[in-house]
Amino acid sequence: MREFTSADIACLDEIIKARRDVRGNRFLDKKIDDETLDKLLQAACDAPSVGFSQPWKFVIVKDAKKRDEIYQDFLKENEKAKEIFKDKELYSKLKLEGIKESYLNIAVLYEKSDKRVLGQTSQKKMGEYSVVCAIQNFWLMARAHNIGVGWVSILKPKRVKKILNIEKNHKLIAYLTVGYVDEFLDEPELLTLDWEKRKSMKDIKVI
Amino acid sequence: MREFTSADIACLDEIIKARRDVRGNRFLDKKIDDETLDKLLQAACDAPSVGFSQPWKFVIVKDAKKRDEIYQDFLKENEKAKEIFKDKELYSKLKLEGIKESYLNIAVLYEKSDKRVLGQTSQKKMGEYSVVCAIQNFWLMARAHNIGVGWVSILKPKRVKKILNIEKNHKLIAYLTVGYVDEFLDEPELLTLDWEKRKSMKDIKVI
Numbered sequence: 387m388r389e390f391t392s393a394d395i396a397c398l399d400e401i402i403k404a405r406r407d408v409r410g411n412r413f414l415d416k417k418i419d420d421e422t423l424d425k426l427l428q429a430a431c432d433a434p435s436v437g438f439s440q441p442w443k444f445v446i447v448k449d450a451k452k453r454d455e456i457y458q459d460f461l462k463e464n465e466k467a468k469e470i471f472k473d474k475e476l477y478s479k480l481k482l483e484g485i486k487e488s489y490l491n492i493a494v495l496y497e498k499s500d501k502r503v504l505g506q507t508s509q510k511k512m513g514e515y516s517v518v519c520a521i522q523n524f525w526l527m528a529r530a531h532n533i534g535v536g537w538v539s540i541l542k543p544k545r546v547k548k549i550l551n552i553e554k555n556h557k558l559i560a561y562l563t564v565g566y567v568d569e570f571l572d573e574p575e576l577l578t579l580d581w582e583k584r585k586s587m588k589d590i591k592v593i
Numbered sequence: 594m595r596e597f598t599s600a601d602i603a604c605l606d607e608i609i610k611a612r613r614d615v616r617g618n619r620f621l622d623k624k625i626d627d628e629t630l631d632k633l634l635q636a637a638c639d640a641p642s643v644g645f646s647q648p649w650k651f652v653i654v655k656d657a658k659k660r661d662e663i664y665q666d667f668l669k670e671n672e673k674a675k676e677i678f679k680d681k682e683l684y685s686k687l688k689l690e691g692i693k694e695s696y697l698n699i700a701v702l703y704e705k706s707d708k709r710v711l712g713q714t715s716q717k718k719m720g721e722y723s724v725v726c727a728i729q730n731f732w733l734m735a736r737a738h739n740i741g742v743g744w745v746s747i748l749k750p751k752r753v754k755k756i757l758n759i760e761k762n763h764k765l766i767a768y769l770t771v772g773y774v775d776e777f778l779d780e781p782e783l784l785t786l787d788w789e790k791r792k793s794m795k796d797i798k799v800i
Contacts, residue, residue: 387611387776388607388777389739390607390611390738390739393604395737397601398734398737399734400595400601401597401605402636402730402734403639404597405641407641425602427797431792431794432610432612433729434744436744437788437789440789440791444798446797446799448800452800463714466715471709471711480711502678504674504687504788505689505746506746507670507673507747508674508746509748511721514718514722515721515725518722519728519732522640522641522726522729522730523609525641526605526609526733527602527606530601530602530605531602537643539643541716543716570594572594576644576711577645581711582644582646584647585638587631587634587638589650590650590653591652591653592655593652593654593655593659593757
């Protein structure tokens with residue numbers, strides 16, 4: 387059994403703290419080689435999953451035409467969002483995706499199982515949550531490789547699935563933009579711009 | 594901007610691969626000090642969150658009576674699960690939780706926002722997914738501290754919320770059991786016992 391040390395803890399802590407949600411204004415036009423991409427996907431697949439069901443699927447999107455179609459969907463959804471945030475001037479100035487600027491995109495899917503899954507009998511969402519664990523592993527491993535990841539959520543899952551011709555029994559969990567960057571910001575941008583404050587850990591309840 | 598090295602990549606990879614879902618037969622009766630627990634919770638709070646909303650809440654459960662009530666709910670839900678898996682003899686032999694044996698439990702909650710959240714206008718689940726990212730950070734940081742975590746999903750969220758007196762606008766995402774262990778298994782137990790096979794990465798689609 388591997389015993390980790392304080393140096394290992396510090397390493398993980400640095401990677402966790404240095405991870406950012408990267409947008410299009412930071413991505414570089416630099417290739418990610420297949421071997422590196424495989425390592426990031428391997429980290430994703432080493433995530434915990436309910437009943438060891440490994441219900442994740444990955445669709446790597448490099449095709450420019452498909453990405454433009456996804457981008458058009460972002461524009462449409464973001465128009466609705468701008469309306470929701472119309473009293474906040476900052477919103478419309480924010481760069482909220484990097485669909486076309488990143489080296490590649492990944493649609494991360496949850497494959498619904500047609501058989502029963504151990505541990506998923508009382509809580510149906512467990513499969514989706516397993517996929518999110520895989521995404522977080524991917525994100526951290528990408529950061530360790532000095533590769534940026536952005537999670538684009540201002541998209542209509544139904545339309546993304548249609549554009550990418552994704553089967554019915556797969557649910558879109560995340561649409562990721564992935565690429566090398568010119569810079570990882572020191573702090574989350576929405577904190578720096580005072581969109582949200584950092585929450586205190588003080589209100590943790592102990593029973 | 595912090596540039597990580599191949600040594601950092603190797604460190605993260607080892608932690609990711611050594612992480613296990615720990616059950617009650619592995620937990621030790623050994624205290625986790627508050628400073629250490631804070632570090633694990635801090636890693637959770639450094640997770641990405643939609644619109645920097647940080648919608649996670651943690652309830653640390655140490656009380657033996659409450660834990661016994663949760664355990665009774667597990668027994669009830671697991672009876673139903675045993676019925677579902679009645680043709681698989683192995684199921685009823687598996688130890689599937691460590692509610693009472695672990696040093697502490699944590700209910701991880703999603704606090705629904707009463708205001709609009711940036712990035713959550715097209716996909717409502719983004720808040721819940723942010724909480725799962727926090728859980729995965731917690732899990733990895735725990736493993737780096739040689740502390741085991743088990744995610745107990747054979748529980749009825751409604752009953753857990755009632756037992757722990759959790760407010761209505763909070764959703765239970767995970768019930769974690771946390772403690773030092775005598776051993777981290779080399780491989781996921783459900784793989785070793787041939788309950789599930791490891792999936793190949795070969796069917797990744799590229800568009």
